[in-house]
Each structure stands twice: as C-alpha cells, then as structure tokens.
Amino acid sequence: xKNHQPIFELDSFSFSFDKHDEPSLNNxxxxxxxEEVTLLLGAxxxxxxxxxxxLNGLYPEAIDGFTSGDLLYKGRSxxxxxxxxxxxxxxxxxxDPESQFCMxxxxxxLAFVLENLSIPRSQMKQRIEHVLDIVGLSQYKKHxxxxxxxxQKQKVALASILLMDPQYLILxxxxxxxxxxxxxxxxxxxMRIQKERRFGLLVIEHEIDDWETYAHRLIALNKKGEILxxxxxxxxxxxxxxxxxxxxxxxxxxxxxxxxxxxxxxEKENKEVIVNLKNIQFNYKNKQILNELSFLIKKGxxxxxxxxxxxxxxxxxxxxxxxxKPVSGSIDFLNIPLSxxxxxxxxxxxxxxxxxxEHQFINQTVYDxxxxxxxxxxxxxxxxxxxxxxxxxxxxxxxxxxxxxxSxxxxQKRRLSVATMLHSTPDLLLFDEPTFGQDAYTxxxxxxxxxxxxxxxxxIVFVTHDMDLVDSYCNHxxxxxxxNIVYNGTPKELWRRTELLERxxxxxxxxxxxxxxxxxx
Amino acid sequence: MRKSWRLKDxxxxxxxxxxxxxxxxxxxxxxxxxxxxxxxxxxGPIGYELIYGIWFIVSIIAAYIIRKPGVAFTAETIAxxxxxxxxxxxxxxxxxxxMVQGLGAEIAFAVTKWKNYQPRILVFSGVSAAFxxxxxxxxxxxxxxxxxxxxxxxxxxxxLSGAIIAGYFGKILADQLAKTGVLNGYPIGxxxxxxxxxxxxxx
Amino acid sequence: xxxxxxxxxKAITIIMPAILLSFSFDIITxxxxxxxxxxxxxxxxxxxxxxxxFYFIPMSFFALGLAWMTMLYTDxxxxxxxxxxxxxxxxxxxxxxxxxxxxxxxxxxxxxxSLLFAFTTDPTKFMLSxxxxxxxxxxxxxxxxxGYRFVPTFxxxxxxxxxxxxxxxxxxxxxxxxxxxxxxxxxxxxLAGAIRKAERVAIAMESKGFTGSKERTYxxxxxxxxxxxxxxxxxxxxxxxxxxxxxxxxxxxxxxxxITP
Numbered sequence: 012x013k014n015h016q017p018i019f020e021l022d023s024f025s026f027s028f029d030k031h032d033e034p035s036l037n038n039x040x041x042x043x044x045x046e047e048v049t050l051l052l053g054a055x056x057x058x059x060x061x062x063x064x065x066l067n068g069l070y071p072e073a074i075d076g077f078t079s080g081d082l083l084y085k086g087r088s089x090x091x092x093x094x095x096x097x098x099x100x101x102x103x104x105x106x107d108p109e110s111q112f113c114m115x116x117x118x119x120x121l122a123f124v125l126e127n128l129s130i131p132r133s134q135m136k137q138r139i140e141h142v143l144d145i146v147g148l149s150q151y152k153k154h155x156x157x158x159x160x161x162x163q164k165q166k167v168a169l170a171s172i173l174l175m176d177p178q179y180l181i182l183x184x185x186x187x188x189x190x191x192x193x194x195x196x197x198x199x200x201x202m203r204i205q206k207e208r209r210f211g212l213l214v215i216e217h218e219i220d221d222w223e224t225y226a227h228r229l230i231a232l233n234k235k236g237e238i239l240x241x242x243x244x245x246x247x248x249x250x251x252x253x254x255x256x257x258x259x260x261x262x263x264x265x266x267x268x269x270x271x272x273x274x275x276x277x278e279k280e281n282k283e284v285i286v287n288l289k290n291i292q293f294n295y296k297n298k299q300i301l302n303e304l305s306f307l308i309k310k311g312x313x314x315x316x317x318x319x320x321x322x323x324x325x326x327x328x329x330x331x332x333x334x335x336k337p338v339s340g341s342i343d344f345l346n347i348p349l350s351x352x353x354x355x356x357x358x359x360x361x362x363x364x365x366x367x368x369e370h371q372f373i374n375q376t377v378y379d380x381x382x383x384x385x386x387x388x389x390x391x392x393x394x395x396x397x398x399x400x401x402x403x404x405x406x407x408x409x410x411x412x413x414x415x416x417x418s419x420x421x422x423q424k425r426r427l428s429v430a431t432m433l434h435s436t437p438d439l440l441l442f443d444e445p446t447f448g449q450d451a452y453t454x455x456x457x458x459x460x461x462x463x464x465x466x467x468x469x470x471i472v473f474v475t476h477d478m479d480l481v482d483s484y485c486n487h488x489x490x491x492x493x494x495n496i497v498y499n500g501t502p503k504e505l506w507r508r509t510e511l512l513e514r515x516x517x518x519x520x521x522x523x524x525x526x527x528x529x530x531x532x
Numbered sequence: 533m534r535k536s537w538r539l540k541d542x543x544x545x546x547x548x549x550x551x552x553x554x555x556x557x558x559x560x561x562x563x564x565x566x567x568x569x570x571x572x573x574x575x576g577p578i579g580y581e582l583i584y585g586i587w588f589i590v591s592i593i594a595a596y597i598i599r600k601p602g603v604a605f606t607a608e609t610i611a612x613x614x615x616x617x618x619x620x621x622x623x624x625x626x627x628x629x630x631m632v633q634g635l636g637a638e639i640a641f642a643v644t645k646w647k648n649y650q651p652r653i654l655v656f657s658g659v660s661a662a663f664x665x666x667x668x669x670x671x672x673x674x675x676x677x678x679x680x681x682x683x684x685x686x687x688x689x690x691x692l693s694g695a696i697i698a699g700y701f702g703k704i705l706a707d708q709l710a711k712t713g714v715l716n717g718y719p720i721g722x723x724x725x726x727x728x729x730x731x732x733x734x735x
Numbered sequence: 736x737x738x739x740x741x742x743x744x745k746a747i748t749i750i751m752p753a754i755l756l757s758f759s760f761d762i763i764t765x766x767x768x769x770x771x772x773x774x775x776x777x778x779x780x781x782x783x784x785x786x787x788x789f790y791f792i793p794m795s796f797f798a799l800g801l802a803w804m805t806m807l808y809t810d811x812x813x814x815x816x817x818x819x820x821x822x823x824x825x826x827x828x829x830x831x832x833x834x835x836x837x838x839x840x841x842x843x844x845x846x847x848x849s850l851l852f853a854f855t856t857d858p859t860k861f862m863l864s865x866x867x868x869x870x871x872x873x874x875x876x877x878x879x880x881x882g883y884r885f886v887p888t889f890x891x892x893x894x895x896x897x898x899x900x901x902x903x904x905x906x907x908x909x910x911x912x913x914x915x916x917x918x919x920x921x922x923x924x925x926l927a928g929a930i931r932k933a934e935r936v937a938i939a940m941e942s943k944g945f946t947g948s949k950e951r952t953y954x955x956x957x958x959x960x961x962x963x964x965x966x967x968x969x970x971x972x973x974x975x976x977x978x979x980x981x982x983x984x985x986x987x988x989x990x991x992x993x994i995t996p
Binding site: 064067095098099102105107111112113114116119122123131132156157168172175329332334354355361363370372383384387417431 | 943
C-alpha cells in the first residue's frame with residue numbers, strides 16, 4: 012500500500028497557538044497515504060484536532076498560530092497552495108452536529124459546497140440527489156437541518172464533504188454526540204463509501220471499538236503532542252497497551268481485562284419510595300410527549316432512563332424535578348406531592364445536572380460557584396469556606412478555583428456542575444446524559460464520584476445512551492419508547508429481551524456482545 | 533495586525549447582531565413603560581431617550597471585540613435587519629436608522645484609525661452614535677412637531693444615554709464575555725491574555 | 736403575489752414610502768397609503784391573517800401611544816385652532832389632534848409595511864438576493880446566514896438556562912433594578928455558547944472550500960423581473976396620488992407648512 016506517493020508528509024512538524032506557549036504538536040513526523048484507514052489516538056488536549064486543522068491548511072492562518080518543520084501535501088509545502096485548494100481536496104467531518112452548517116435547508120447546504128467549487132448550476136441538482144442517496148437521506152432534501160436528529164446532521168455533514176470528492180477524509184470525533192445505534196449507522200455508512208471510493212481516512216475518536224476492525228494503522232499522541240506510537244492497531248493494542256493506557260488513551264474493550272464493576276446489589280434493598288409517578292401525561296405544543304406514565308423509584312437506587320432520542324427521557328427527568336408541570340397525573344417526592352413542596356426546600360433535596368454543564372454556571376469563578384448554594388442555605392462564612400475547600404479537593408478543582416467556570420475543560424466543567432449540587436446532601440440527583448461527548452478518562456473519573464454519592468445514600472437517576480454504564484452501575488432501568496415506559500426492571504433482565512431492545516433501538520453492552528460472539532465462534 | 537475581516541469575524545458579528553436585534557426589540561417595550569411613567573410629569577417623549585443608548589450597544593461591543601474597520605457599522609446594520617425580519621413597529625426604515633447609528637459609532641473608531649479601544653473611545657463612540665442619529669430621527673419620527681425645549685432636552689439625554697449605556701455598559705458586557713475565555717481567538721481576548729502574562733511575570 | 740417578488744427590490748420598494756411619508760403631517764396622505772398597504776396585505780399576499788393580527792394589534796398600541804404623546808407636546812406651529820379639551824395641565828387644540836393622528840397613521844403604515852416584508856420574505860433568499868443583486872460580498876452574505884442559523888436554538892437554550900438557574904435557587908430576577916442583573920444572568924452564558932459555535936461554524940465553512948471569493952456559481956438564482964419594477968412603480972404612483980389628493984383637498988402639510996392649491 013505504501014508504494015504510492017504519500018498524501019501528507021510531516022517532518023519534525025510543531026505547532027503552537029502563541030510564540031511563548033508550549034507547542035500543541037511537538038516535533039511530529041509521519042506520512043499518510045491514500046486508501047489507508049488510520050486511527051489517531053490521544054487524550055483530550057493532546058493536539059489531535061489541531062493536527063486535523065493543520066492538515067487541512069486552516070491552521071496556522073485562521074488563528075495566527077506558529078509552526079516549524081515541514082508539512083507537505085502531495086510533495087509540496089501546504090502553505091504554497093492557494094487559499095481554498097487544500098480545503099476542497101481534504102474533507103473534515105467535525106464533532107458538533109450543531110455547528111457545521113451555514114444554511115437552513117439540507118439542499119441549500121449541499122449547494123453551498125458545490126458553489127464553492129464553481130460547479131455549473133445545471134449539474135447541481137443531480138449531484139445533490141446522488142450524494143443524498145449515498146448517505147441515505149434522499150427524502151430529507153427539503154428539510155430544515157436544525158430539525159434533523161444528530162445522526163442525520165452528521166450524515167449531511169458527510170454528504171457535503173463527499174460532494175468535494177476529497178482525496179483524503181478526516182473524521183474528528185464524528186460520533187461523540189450520537190446515540191449508539193446512530194453511531195454504528197454512521198460508521199457503516201462511511202466505511203461502505205470508503206470501500207468504493209478508496210480515499211484515505213484519518214479517524215479521531217474516543218470510543219474506537221467499532222472502528223478498530225476497519226483500521227490499517229494506528230498513530231497515538233501523548234499529552235505533550237509528541238508521537239507516542241505508530242504501528243498497526245493489533246500490534247499497538249497488544250504490545251503497547253500499558254503505554255497507551257498510562258497516556259489516558261482508551262483502548263478497545265476486547266484488549267482489556269474488564270475490571271468487574273460493582274455487582275448491582277440487591278441485599279441492601281430499601282423499601283422506602285423516593286419518587287412516585289401516577290398516570291403522568293405531558294404535552295408540548297399540542298403534541299403528546301408522555302402518555303399515562305406510572306412508576307416508582309426506591310431510595311438508594313442507581314437508576315437509568317434509556318431509549319432513543321425523542322422518546323421523552325429528558326422531559327420525564329424535568330417533570331420529576333418540577334421543572335415542567337404535567338397535564339394530568341401526580342408526582343410524589345418523599346411521599347409529598349411535588350406541588351406541595353416549596354421550591355427552596357425541594358432543591359435542597361433534589362439536584363439536577365444538565366446535559367450542558369455551562370447552563371448551570373452563574374458566577375465568575377469556580378470558588379464562588381461552589382459557595383453559591385451554601386450562601387443561599389445560610390451557612391456561616393467559616394462553614395462555607397471549609398465545605399467549599401473540601402468539595403473542590405474531592406472534585407479535583409482546587410488548583411482552578413479562581414478560574415472562570417466557562418474556561419474549564421469539558422471534564423472539569425462536568426465535575427463542577429455536580430459539585431454545585433452538593434451544598435446540602437441531596438436525597439436525589441438527576442443527570443441528563445452526563446457522559447455525552449466526554450473522553451474515557453473523564454467518564455470513569457465522573458462515575459467514581461457518582462458511585463461515592465450513591466454509597467452515601469443519594470438516589471441516582473440518569474438519562475443515558477451508554478449501555479455499558481447501565482450494565483456496570485445500575486440496579487434499575489426504565490426503557491422509554493414514544494412517550495411510554497416499555498420496560499421497568501433490572502438491567503440483567505433487560506439484556507435478555509432481545510426483541511424489546513431492538514424495538515427501542517438499544518444496543519446490548521459490550522460484555523454480552525463479546526460473550527455472544529464467543530458462543531457463536 | 534490584519535485589517536481585513538476573517539470569516540469568523542463576520543459570523544461573530546452576525547451572531548451579535550442577531551442576538552441584539554432581539555434585545556433591541558425587547559427594549560421598545562421598556563421604552564413604552566418609561567413613557568407611560570413619565571407622561572404625567574409632562575416628560576413623556578424623554579422615556580425613549582433615557583434608554584436610547586441600548587440601541588447602539590452592539591456597535592461598541594462588536595468593535596471592542598473584533599477591532600477592525602467597519603465592524604461597528606456592520607454589526608448595527610445586522611441587528612436592524614434582524615429587527616425588521618422579526619417584525620418591528622418602526623418598519624423597514626429601521627434598517628436605515630441602524631445604518632445611521634452604526635455609522636455614528638464607527639466615526640469614533642475611525643478618528644483613532646481603529647487603533648485605540650480604550651474606555652474613553654468606547655464612550656465617545658456611544659456619544660457620536662447619539663449625535664449622528666438624532667438629526668435622522670428628528671426627520672423620520674416627526675420630532676418636528678414637538679416644542680423646542682423638549683427637543684433640546686431629548687438631545688442631551690440621548691447623548692448621555694449613548695455614553696453610559698452604549699459606551700460604558702457595552703464595555704462591561706464585552707469584558708464579562710471575554711472573561712469566559714470564548715473570545716480568546718479575538719483581539720479583546722488576546723489583550724486580556726497579554727495583560728495576564730504581564731502581571732504574572734511581574735509577580 | 737408579493738411572496739415571489741425579488742427581496743432586494745421589495746426592500747427598496749418598501750423603504751421608499753417609509754422615507755417619503757416622513758414629510759407629511761396631515762391625515763389624508765398616510766391614510767391613503769395605509770389603505771393601500773392593507774389592500775396589499777389582504778389581497779396580494781398569502782399570509783395568515785390571524786398571525787398577522789397577532790402581531791399587528793399589539794404593535795398598533797405603539798402607534799396610539801405615539802399619537803397621545805404628540806398630542807400633549809405639540810409645537811406651536813402645529814398646535815393651532817380651537818382648544819378641544821384639557822388633560823391635566825395640557826390644553827389640546829385641533830391642530831394637535833390632527834398632527835397626532837397623522838403620526839399615528841404614519842406609524843401604522845410603517846408597521847404594515849414591516850409586517851408585509853417580514854411575512855412574505857424568506858431570510859435566506861433575502862441574503863442571496865443582496866449578494867446577487869446588491870453585490871454584497873459572499874463572505875458577508877454567508878457569514879450572516881451562518882449567524883442566523885442559531886436563532887432557532889436560542890429559545891431552547893434560554894429555556895434550559897432558566898431551568899438550570901431555578902434548580903440552583905437563583906430564580907428569575909424581578910423588578911426594574913434587576914434588569915441589568917437579569918441580562919447578565921442569561922445573556923453571558925447564552926452568548927458565550929453562541930460565540931463558540933460561531934467560531935466552529937466559520938472553520939467548518941472554510942473546510943468546505945469556502946474562501947469568500949466572488950467567483951462562484953449559484954444554485955438559487957435570484958432575478959429581477961418585470962413584476963418587481965411594476966410593484967415599485969405602483970407603490971410610488973400611489974404615494975404621489977396620496978400627496979396629490981391631500982393637496983387638492985387643501986390638507987397637505989409638509990413640516991408644518993400648509994400647502995394649498
């Protein structure tokens with residue numbers, strides 16, 4: 012495969028955002044080839060995204076950054092190409108489906124790409140229809156992009172890249188914000204196209220289990236932005252496992268002896284009920300979202316709400332927290348109807364961690380953010396200081412205590428958003444997709460904190476797409492589908508209901524997938 | 533520093549313009565309430581003038597963040613277009629009014645060749661926007677029918693409002709925003725980082 | 736149909752009477768224009784009347800407020816004629832009533848024109864037309880469009896912010912004094928998120944080969960047609976007729992100067 016001329020050659024290439032900064036990419040040398048599928052691994056902040064934008068020629072110019080060493084595209088220095096040429100030959104699909112488009116409708120967004128290439132108008136319609144057919148979105152041509160699902164948006168992003176007929180394609184965590192089934196669908200779509208068109212492919216992704224089988228090569232970066240490893244995936248994952256893991260890089264689950272997570276404990280079963288919903292109905296804009304729901308959650312449980320996007324999971328969570336009012340039905344919290352609770356009292360006992368932690372930030376510094384709730388609860392200054400110090404230590408935020416909350420990294424923001432809920436020990440903590448778009452290390456660190464809270468007696472309810480989390484942490488799971496609860500019980504029992512899982516678009520956890528595979532083999 | 537607009541400058545201007553377009557519309561309501569309060573005291577028309585500075589604020593914020601020629605004007609124009617597309621009481625002529633206000637704000641920066649973004653220039657920009665926009669509204673809004681003492685009072689109050697609300701609060705809002713770190717890729721953010729480094733090396 | 740007119744031409748056609756009406760301080764001229772605007776709205780555009788009224792009615796209170804204010808503070812040049820009634824310490828004269836009705840009708844015209852434009856124009860097409868007819872640079876055009884794309888997400892974001900702040904015991908700040916506080920509370924997080932997205936969108940657009948160059952083809956070609964000129968001409972003719980009728984009736988008043996035949 013390597014007998015061709017390489018598409019990219021990097022020779023002692025470094026990049027920094029500012030002259031005095033530590034470089035984000037440090038003395039990197041490697042080549043990338045056509046038809047080759049390469050996995051690029053590295054912990055958050057190791058310079059992966061920076062590298063993609065350098066390959067694409069947008070950096071250093073777009074942000075006035077600094078480079079040294081060589082970066083060649085087809086044997087010529089990348090900076091010697093006129094503006095726009097490289098962009099049209101190298102396609103990137105980015106992580107965030109919300110911020111990749113400039114037009115309102117699918118058709119117009121795709122046309123925007125063709126216009127950039129100065130394709131004659133007479134050919135546009137046919138090309139647009141063709142590419143939509145390839146990614147399987149033919150019937151969405153006239154739809155508004157913001158009304159599509161995350162998975163569909165990423166396919167639109169892919170379609171617009173394919174219109175450029177790129178020589179090389181870069182995927183920068185394209186499935187990080189997708190649910191598991193959409194994620195698989197996206198991967199299958201792109202690999203099918205790669206097989207036909209034979210472009211080179213560079214994949215950046217935290218969760219690489221589903222990509223690994225397609226990859227020919229593996230490049231890993233360490234925290235300093237240096238090359239840690241450049242090998243075949245198999246060789247890398249087998250022989251350099253420890254190196255990768257010590258650099259906080261998640262490796263495919265099949266190379267790791269799974270740590271046995273806490274077996275869902277049923278011994279210390281608590282009889283008390285914390286939340287009790289009866290015949291809950293909820294409408295939004297005259298559309299029925301929740302339909303006659305009834306269930307109860309017992310104290311001390313670790314409970315997950317799962318189901319595909321749009322099934323009503325977040326709505327349900329908000330109802331439990333009195334952030335929405337049901338049309339009919341009743342909700343009791345600690346045996347008292349929600350409507351009888353005073354908000355101030357209620358929110359001492361219920362915490363809610365939003366999908367986007369930034370929504371919860373009110374103050375200018377991390378420290379003030381943590382103290383805010385304590386002040387409202389009327390703690391003394393000494394007490395507040397002591398508690399704040401303890402919380403910041405527990406959540407590994409002490410050294411950042413004077414930073415602005417918005418300027419933290421994704422994982423830090425997430426930890427802070429939980430910390431802000433702990434000014435009084437809550438009886439119930441609700442989480443809306445707390446692990447979405449996070450890297451492996453952050454997730455495990457986060458789950459450890461949640462486990463500790465649960466052990467101290469806090470009931471946990473969280474909405475998630477990650478069945479592995481459900482499998483290893485939860486002792487209660489609710490499956491939602493189109494506004495109904497279609498399953499209410501233990502995870503263990505759920506994994507046996509194959510037909511139900513399929514209907515609700517859920518993927519069984521890796522542990523069982525691998526067992527099934529072993530059995531069939 | 534390059535004076536030409538980068539795409540991200542334009543998208544930012546647009547986002548600011550759109551957001552403030554909505555805020556501007558909201559403040560028409562605020563003005564109405566002020567007018568209702570002041571009318572019994574014989575000062576009704578001053579109600580709008582008191583808060584007039586809010587309608588220049590995006591010029592100052594955008595210019596202060598991006599620091600390139602034409603930014604104050606363009607951001608204000610985009611805000612005005614937004615108001616018209618969403619539906620405002622002043623009609624499509626509001627776009628012209630926005631352009632006039634934006635031009636007024638731009639003058640302050642043009643005088644300093646787009647190099648000086650110190651607080652006093654920002655305040656001056658609020659004043660110049662007020663100064664330029666008043667004759668225009670005199671013409672379009674029929675101030676002509678008002679008594680002359682009232683017109684003079686309105687003018688002075690508008691200048692003050694431009695200085696305080698647009699200049700001063702505009703700067704504060706932009707600074708607050710910069711503290712979140714999202715503006716690190718723009719001149720305002722770079723200035724803050726540089727100041728930070730300086731103070732830490734002094735230490 | 737007004738929907739299918741070229742947006743740039745439509746904007747010009749609609750801005751023109753808005754400026755030219757500013758000269759008149761009588762009742763007849765804006766009244767004739769207002770009737771014409773209503774005819775356009777009800778018979779020549781396919782807009783939802785219910786939705787139109789939903790916007791028009793509250794906005795027309797603004798016009799009434801303006802009329803009331805003008806009535807109280809009319810300059811000597813206009814405040815002529817007999818005293819009709821007194822309010823607090825104000826004596827309201829016939830001339831004041833006329834000029835205030837005139838200004839009210841003028842703002843009703845503005846509102847009508849504004850809604851006519853807003854309800855019959857697709858923002859995307861408006862921008863494309865500004866690029867193709869008014870020679871606005873593609874960089875500006877698509878940059879603005881990218882910013883507009885965030886509008887639908889703001890409402891959802893704001894809703895989430897309010898809920899998140901409630902949970903933290905930081906309710907909706909109330910009252911006048913807290914207006915600034917309130918703005919800060921929602922404004923900074925809302926905008927911070929939008930700015931981050933704006934930067935990403937700009938990168939995404941450039942990575943799709945967008946350079947801002949004027950050398951590009953168009954998928955949606957915006958044209959100026961005969962009907963666009965027709966619409967413009969009729970608008971101007973009606974405006975001239977309005978002024979003329981007022982002149983013949985002897986009511987025409989330009990900046991306080993009565994002009995009679």
